[in-house]
Amino acid sequence: MKDKKLRSQEWYGRKGKDGFIYRSWMKNQGLPHHLFNGEKPVIGICNTYSELTPCNAHFRDLAEAVKRGVWEAGGFPLEFPVMSLGECSIKPTAMLFRNLASMDVEESIRANPMDGVILMCGCDKTTPSLVMGAASVNLPSLVLSGGPMLVGRFKGKKIGTSDVWRFAEDFKTGKLSQEEFIEAEAAMSRSIGHCAPMGTASTMAAMVESLGLALPDNATIPAADSRRKVMAHMAGMRIVDMVKEDLTMDKILTKKAFENSIMVNAALGGSTNFILHLTAIAKRMGVDIDLTDFDHFSAKIPLIANVQPSGEHWVEDLFYAGGLPAVMREIEKHLHRDCITVNGKTIGDNISQAECYDRNLIGTFEHPIKPDSGIAVLKGNLCPNGAVIKPSAASPHLLVHTGKAVVFENIDEYKAKIDDPNLDIDENSVMVMKNVGPKGYPGMPEVGNMGLPQKLLEKGIKDMIRISDGRMSGTGYGTVVLHVSPESAIGGPLAFVQNGDQISLDVPNRKLDLLISDEEMEKRKAAFKPESLPYNRGYVNLFLDKVNQAHEGVDFDFLVGSSGSEVKRDSH
Template structure:
């Protein structure tokens, strides 16, 4: 069989003026002519390195490890930068720019001479944005994650990002001094890497491993561990073989692969943000997936990995206990094990020899750490298109609850009034936050796990039912209903909730109801006025005009569906 011509040769294999131009300027980097003669696949290393993205600040070194692997396997590595999204500092929220970064990735890959791609990503939105963009081009592609940071230590105990919420409450109540608060701040982020618990970053790394887009152990090797560089080196070697095999993303990202990812996310108590990102990826690659699938395929899967925020330990510890292969082996009988992955082996082959080395970290289906895990998808008149809640991070006694609404019209209203001693709130109240959805903020920020009112914390209460059309950090916890769709900013029923309305949450029956008649809701709707957000130009205006709702993945309507890697006309 005739070997397929390398895509990069559409550039470097040209004769005459065009080939001269494509090759000559590249040679100013000291690259010899034989690299352009068509025998070595060009591997693009898509790098989200940035000092403004601390989780990814070690990616220069990781890229060098990938390059060593590519060279060893006979490839030609070329690194290129794309927009980097630093969750901890970017304003107003990294989610606002996920789609922009995905466009950067898609067009960078499509427009440049590469035959295969390594995606270097770590911080929360960098993984989905890179995978979304690459999926729209569909070349042989592999993900190398940056890895979790080592757990911090404070007052003799391990700490991680989930402890931020606890420290904030203790500081608010005067149980932690200013000096202790600053000391904890310095102690928490003690190494390179992304968040130490099973937050969104690690959930995304687990997602790509479960999908088959990354090598085994990609999700859990700590960033500071030398084995992270070894994995990057091996990925560099393997991507060259993937190009020769023409193993593309569509070969790996099948409907069953997405089902596997949902089941694995349940077993690890992964982030609720996982839903938005997996939906967006599925729509880019052309796989039918809807919000009900997240409930259907995780409903009977308990918490297998004892990792914060749903459990007790950290992702670093999970690696030492056997990593994702060991977790997946515990649920192997319900996984689709015959699916191909980037290393050329099936899921079943990749986990066949996996072993658990610590039963305090990895449980079994018969003896899990918590019976409830996964994602509960709620429906009702408050969320006709769905809302989500993570049972493993919630208070069991609040999973069935009826209370009166305490309403905050937007995040600024919440910040002004939440600690007001006159706030009419009790532990039985339901906190409702409006206008923090995809369009309403805009960008759907991680404010859904609202800090409790000071007067409630003073009573020793640590959890209340909270409802919003926003998101929650993957490191957060509590009885928090998120992603209410349609959002309040476009006139969803959440916009019509008033102080004192009775709200009923029934997670076992997957219901969220506002105890207001349809007639009354219609009457209230006549006085609804959409917010004027004041954005009439630029990217934010584009976002508001074109973004889909939460149950659709919050992608742009014009980006849904792949369009392939074809090279069109030259400019020369």
């Protein structure tokens, strides 16, 4: 690589008019000429900073630490913005725009003079969108996560995002006043960073670390900890060497790396959203991953990390206990230890000296926090292409259950009926929500963990089986079946469920079935008429036309497959 011409020199190394144009306007920022002579790799800092994305609102400051590292290592840092997706604010759901953001990232990298990229990610969808986009270009790339927020305190107890669901139930039943609710808001979100439990944001940070795309401890250092800035500085230094070594993403993102990530996610009790995002990234790289891999590689791994929502504690606590390297060391006999990572070392090298400092936070393989973990993939006549459930966050007594269906045709019907005292529902019922899949409610919102009826909450019922073609927040919990595929909006079997039907869930045997005859199923299928969706312009129209189903990662069909890093020819 030492004698290889830097990619950025296709712009800055030109003579005549073209070189003049590429360099001159850059010099209006006070950049001296020697920065463009091809001796310093140009490092793009892909920043998802936005005040509308609270999890990433500290990224301006974090980017400065990255730049210091790049300069120190002899690189030339240039920061650029891309679309930022704030999970808690953006409507109708951030997932609708993940693919759009990935296109922004891909084309921004491909079209601009950079030799390597730091991907600054935090809030849930910013990580997969940046990795998906960068994977499609395949330059040396290193992921820097923003870090979890510090654990909140409310009425003498630690709290985090997982408590939102509990607070909502207490508010619904009068145990918590509106004034207390507002007090809890500030108490929970008391520092910079993303959600404090092992929600989707921290699951994504762990995903990139276990894939080898991030430096060790990336997943757990709190955002407010000065060591997060140190990591940013070190990431800036390391990406310069990655360019010199030509350590591109395809050398890291192998089939074995994806298998490692699935096992690590199981050990963490990570978000079910992990399946959609890891699948999409794998398909961008041309790596063959499907739902059977998630079930197979999760099944052998127990829950090692005692972190909410599957456990009791928080990601901040996990860092103090040894972080992700310590968790990975507990399952290292199952991992592919020879997988290369961004620091040039193998996974085995990176975890070989990891220690656990608190067995309340990190169990062992022989004595885990829970025997069941990961993600179970269900098949049956209700989900021919699969559905998923997180056993570690479910109620054991409901993992094998048969009950009558209580059907909500869409989210609006659910909201209108759920607290009606005359709703025919009890704790043995199976709640079913339709039309919240990738196309039915464009973007597949996080509404799968439906709140329980008030009359059952007042009886002390805390969990019921809930089934949908949608998603749920990684901070959510319960016996919740998600990602039913194919979705109801396109005529998947979920569309045919009627009130009173019996539904059988058998997680140990990976089965989910609607207990009607094949003849009745065909009769209902013949009568099915898809709803007309009111989207006929712009990005949402493109999404509906080109999006794949949940078992395929909800990516666009035309983005599947890596397309290389060739430079588009300019017309100057």
